[in-house]
Amino acid sequence: MGFVWGPSGTRGRVRGRTAAGIGAVALGAALTACSGGSGPETAVPPGAEGERPSGKPSAPATHPFTGGRSGLDNPVLAVKVENTRPALPQTGVRSADIVYVEQVEGGETRLMAVYSSKLPSRVGPVRSARISDLHILPQFGKPAFAFSGVQSKMKKYVKQAPLYDISQENAGSAYFRAGSKxxxxxxYASPKSLLKQAPKAEGPRDIGFRFGPAPEGGKPLKTFTAKWPSTRMSFTWSAKQKRWLSAHSGRTNTAAEGGVLGGQTVVIQYAKTTRSKFHDFLGNYTPLIETTGTGRALVLRDGKAYDTRWSRPSEGxxxxxxxxGGERMTFAKGQVWMVIxxxxxxxIP
Structure with a gap:
């Protein structure tokens, strides 16, 4: 028997263990800045995972995060990246398999970049974690999680979560300061060095994505703008590059390595966002994003928008x-942006 933390910080009992260790997830508190503030392809078809002689599940036939065939057995690394004007341009984000955009204090946003199929040489600016990360990450099993720090009273929740904490506090040698900002x-941090601090980080697993030819229907769309209280991000379809190019508050979102950030698929996930019981050092409440349950979503791929429904029964x-029509929505192969x-x-909650 174990315990699970609810959104209000209350503790209830749960029996047994779920597949993703949901009982270990620290819920209902907020992390605040420590450093300042024919049919579709199934990424992991049912029953497709075998067992190696060691007992470790075999790698999927295609990568469950991108639909590609590289890095099938690589560990999963999630990194928190700043997403406000002073941080731009960001480094390493264009190499991520999945990019989550989450609301934080003051109506701004922060990224969580998830890597597995490939790694950049560096990533950043790395910033602190948030409570919503602890709700999102359990679906990845036990990944490595890199961030600059958390509010002191949040440390116990991070410690309980199913992840390898390779924050600046625990993996300082993998972090460094660079540039004129x-x-x-x-x-910044070196992903390769980060993963050396988490040698047991788990590999990719099915997180619900399906890749393949676009379904019937969809409405032609050139640009979509996602809005938060204090910022916005736009995604414009590029037929030439066959991906959605992003802009941050009206300015092209250029990567530090060159080119424009954006993915082959962009998912606009509508989720209830409320106040957590925590706040930052300025007194702004930390948002709590509810990513379990059901809701509506707009999936952008191939220059079209598809009205869909999302469903996540539990954090594991x-x-x-x-x-x-009730069919699984397919994504285009490549980088996926999850814009919540x-x-x-x-x-502002």
Whole structure:
């Protein structure tokens, strides 16, 4: 028998263990800045995972995060990256398999870049974690999680979560300051060095994504703008590059390595966003994003928008997307952006 923490910080009992160790997830508190503030391809078909002689599950036939065939047995690394104007341009984000965009204090956003199929030489600016990360990450099993720090009273929740904590505090040698940006926007990390600090980080697993030819229907769309209380991000379809190119508050979102950030698939996930019981050092409440349950989503791929429904039964499970006809929504192979916005008008919780 174990315990699970609810959104209000209350503790309840749970029996047994779920596949993703949901009982270990620290819920209902907020992490605040420590450093300043024919049919579709199934990524992991049912029953497709075998057992190696060692007892370790075999790698999937295609990568469950991208639909590609590289890095099938690589560990999973998630990194928190700053996403405000002083941090731009960001480094290493274009190499991520999945990029989560989450609301934080003051109506701004922060990224969580998830890597497995490939690694950049550096990533950053690395910033602190948030409570919503602890709700999202359990679907990845026990990944490595890199961040600059957390509020002191949040450390126990991170310790209970199913992840390998390779924050700056625990893996300092993998972090370094570089460039002309002021602190805290000049902290970077070496993904390769980070993973050396988490040798047991688990490999990729099915998180609900399906890749393959586009389904029937969809509405032609050139640009979509996601809005939060204090910022916005736009995604414009490039037929030439066959991906959605992003802009940050009206400015092209250029990568530090060159080119424009953006993915082959962009998912606008509408999720209830409320106040957690924690706040940052300025007194701004940390948002709590509810990524379990069901809701609506807009999936952008191949220059079209598809109205879908998302469903995630528990934090140990992935998120599935279905069309209006009840069929699994397929993503285009390549990078996926998960852009989480409030289910309703943008507001400060």
């Amino acid at each position: 002021p602190i805290p926007y000049n902290l 499970k992935g998120t599935t997307f279905t069309t209006a 916005v409030n289910d309703g008008e943008p507001r």
